[in-house]
Amino acid sequence: MQADETQAINQLQSEHSRLLDKIDELRTIGVGGFVELPQLVVVGAQSSGKSSVLEAVSRVSFPTKSNVCTRFATEVVLRRSSTVRLKVVIEPGASRTDAEERQRIRDFTPDSFSNTGDLPDLIEQAKERMGITDSMHGFSDDVLKVEISGPDKPELTLVDLPGLYISESEEQGAEGIRIVRELTERYMENNRSIILAVISAKVDYHLQNVLNIAKQFDPKRERTMGIITQPDRLERDSEEEENYIRYVRNEKVPLNLGWHVLKNRSYEDRMASHDVRDEQERTFFNQGRWASLSREFVGVDSLRRRLSNVLLKHVRRNLPGLVADIQRQIEVRQKQLERLGPARSSAQEQRGYLLAICSSFERIVGQALNGTYTGDFFGGFNSLENDSNNSQDFRRLRAIVRELNECFAEAMEIRGHRRCIVGTTHDAPTADSKVLSQPYMEGWTPIKISRKKMESEVSEQAKNDRGIEFPGSPNQLLVGSLFRDQSQPWEMLARQHLLQCWESVKYFIGLILQHLTDEHTHSLLYGAVLLPELERMKTHLMEKLNELTFHTKRGHPLPVGPSFLARIQKSRAKRQLSSLKGNLGQNSMMGSVQLTMDDLTRALSALDLSRDQFAAADIIDQMQAYYDTAIITFVDNIATLAVENCLLAPLERIFTNQTVNVMDENQLKDLAAEPPFVHEDRCRLADELGKLQAGLQTFSVLGTEPRSMSRPPAFPSRPPNLPSTSKPEFTISMAHEENSHPCKCVRQD
Structure with missing residues (x-):
């Protein structure tokens, strides 16, 4: 014993x-x-x-x-x-x-x-x-x-x-x-x-x-x-x-x-x-x-x-x-070493390092442009939940550009015209508080002018610009002049939009490099390779803007298709009907009325006596009809010919395998050679990783398992009052109480 x-x-x-x-x-x-x-x-x-x-x-x-x-x-x-x-x-x-x-x-x-x-x-x-x-x-x-x-x-x-x-x-x-x-x-x-x-x-x-x-x-x-x-x-x-x-x-x-x-x-x-x-x-x-x-x-x-x-x-x-x-500490250091990449002292190692980066770069850019946000770079659901500094996730580039395009279209509708003609069938929409918070709504607002005052200005200008047109006929050159005056804000808004898109792309590129490389390589690649390409894209954007605004600043309105005539006829009919009602004194009367032939004759004669006013009104109608057609085309052209063709499409080609393959050894060394502190970081991390792995190995002989393996996982049991074949039904009830959740689910047993 x-x-x-x-x-x-x-x-x-x-x-x-x-x-x-x-x-x-x-x-x-x-x-x-x-x-x-x-x-x-x-x-x-x-x-x-x-x-x-x-x-x-x-x-x-x-x-x-x-x-x-x-x-x-x-x-x-x-x-x-x-x-x-x-x-x-x-x-x-x-x-x-x-x-x-x-x-x-x-x-x-x-x-x-x-x-x-x-x-x-x-x-x-x-x-x-x-x-x-x-x-x-x-x-x-x-x-x-x-x-x-x-x-x-x-x-x-x-x-x-x-x-x-x-x-x-x-x-x-x-x-x-x-x-x-x-x-x-x-x-x-x-x-x-x-x-x-x-x-x-x-x-x-x-x-x-x-x-x-x-x-x-x-x-x-x-x-x-x-x-x-x-x-x-x-x-x-x-x-x-x-x-x-x-x-x-x-x-x-x-x-x-x-x-x-x-x-x-x-x-x-x-x-x-x-x-x-x-x-x-x-x-x-x-x-x-x-x-x-x-x-x-x-x-x-x-x-x-x-x-x-x-x-x-x-x-x-x-x-x-x-x-x-x-x-956990092993995983942290493995990720840090993975981010540093393998040691790169030779030109071959440096080229391989850059090729790995550009391959991931191309993949992420393609995913962002196609709106397939499935990689680690994009994060998961509610990826901005813990980021109080940003209200937008610039990693999701396609979503950002679409929102900017929508903001631009809305700003063009509200602020695209220099003057807002009040008392017309073409009254411009007003901006609510939500719209005013958008990126293109700061600064001036259109000048308000009544329809009557506008017609007087146009009539006066028509007298000064009279040419060989028949009396009472609109001067087509005046239509173009009025359109150019009214569309003055287009170039400013479009430039603001294109620069905003370019800045978003620039920031997006920085996020990719931050994800793929260390701070040192990030700075070198961005400054030597990507920023020059981005600046060239910016130059092309501005050149495309000049091309798209050239006609609005110097050309003549050349409407094409039946829509323009339909707009003119509709505006003219409404205006004449409104004037006829005014001459007959029927503006405030509703329903059917009885009129004599003499009443109609006097009303029509009044219309004939104001041919100059009619011509001015017709000029405004033609300008507005053309403006309504041209602004849609202009917004579409900015979104497709400028943003898509000059900014987003080239994005996939600014840093590719070909970019790296044509670099000489000096360029490779400048961009990918390890600075002393990166070498020191790699040695330190490798040393720490070795210590941690050796430490983990010391417990292998004890058969020690991590905390997560010390007991079996909990398995949910079925509530005793719920039959195995039944499915809970839910109805949606809206909660309006203070501090309550806006929507709650209630199970109907």
Whole structure:
């Protein structure tokens, strides 16, 4: 039976050691710089007894002169083995940015020692390598790693942090207060850290703020254990002693992991052996009120067991999430490396890099022009949901251009004419608030003029421009002149529209490059290849605009087809009927009326007497009829001959395989050669990826699965009151209450 029990204990210790070794291996590899690792962190104020706790647990004496352990974090790795072995290594901190300096620190590998008394010498050598001297007043973010193996060592890994302090001294300045606090908080905020908060019984509890700091990062007190030191400094049977006993019983400040109490060596006993120290501690806790406490919460022997069990459970609990975090970090770096592309030092590699970019570029442009937004570049449904800066998704280029064309057509209808003739069958539409928010509705609005005043102006101008036409007949040249005056805004609106489309295309191109390349390559390709092509397209757009507006500025109206005549006849008939009614005095009468022949004769004679006015009205009607026909043609021409032919169609040809294939080696080098920082980024990412993959590999022997595989997925069960063959029916009810959803579905059972 005893042999079986011993075997079970050995198996448990072996599993414990294996798990902790894997976590330590992650730290050694460097995975701790990318994901949070499970660990025990010893924190407390200076002179709180932190070093004594570490010595009692490890049974190894650490150097005390010069406050060496207050200058940097010390990671203590304890492992059970048949032989005693010591090893000290240094992990350079983030503040050491020079690669050679970091390597010099890492190269500190003194020979292993078998005598624990050699530890002070090893640490002194490490101090020298880190550049820490007895006269140094600052702190270092390097981590000193001390590995201790022996038959009496527990399976533990602890991180001892510099002691907190609030008062300056000759040795420790104000800057050190901040550095130590930040270092302590950085370890505490790791959600996988177990916080061992050391409290000295010789100092009033309320003057020690280590638990308050811990609560900032562990508000539910789930991963904090309190350790009370120096209980022998309390007056026997005093109120203070009773208070600290209540802390140990977890009554005063309840902690999920509870409390523990240790007796430190006194100054007189500082040279006593570890066995003597442990025996003195057992004697102390078997006396007075301390004897009433459970042995589980007093003494270093039970503390070793508690810490080993706490750490083992903590590692087991966090292992699935830790593996999942490593996998996520691997995916992030793989994507970053993929975006950087393969290394490209030769011309062939550089050409291949650009060919891959232009191939994806052509594909995305084709999808955007055809309105097939299915690739990763375009995002998913509600792709702008988290983008508060943009109300339009410029990745969907076809949708953007269509909306701009519609805005242009609407602006032409509302603002395309220089003057708005009021009191006519051709009254122009007015702009509502929604229309006014569109991109082409800023600036001036058409000048309003009455039909009567317009006819007077035209009649006066007709007299000045009389030629060989018959009396009462309209001057066709005047029709053209009036049309050119009325269509003056066309060119301005069209130019505004074309430039807006061009800017949208330009921004779209930038988004593609941002998606496909790094910032450096983006800038080079855009400036050297794509921007010149875009500028040429802009020039062609303006040339096409001049071509399309040439006739409106200098040509003569040449209507084609029956629609123009139909418009003229319709306008003329309406105008004559309106005048006839006015002459008969019937404008306000409804229904049928009786008229004599004399009434009709007088009314028709009145029409004949105003032939000049009739000619002016006819000129306006002809101009308006031609304007209504020409504006539709002009808007269509701008959308097709300019936007489509001169802007969108060439877009698929501005960066193709042919573009890359004709580049010489100098061009390839200028565009695709890696700058030093890209090479450094690739090396850094590859190094980090290698560390993370190696870290993931360390768990393969444990058969560890990520959190998502730790239990089967939930499977929806059918509601008990819903038959298996029935389908829920829904009706739509409109909600008008304030803060209600505009539409809700109600199932009809």
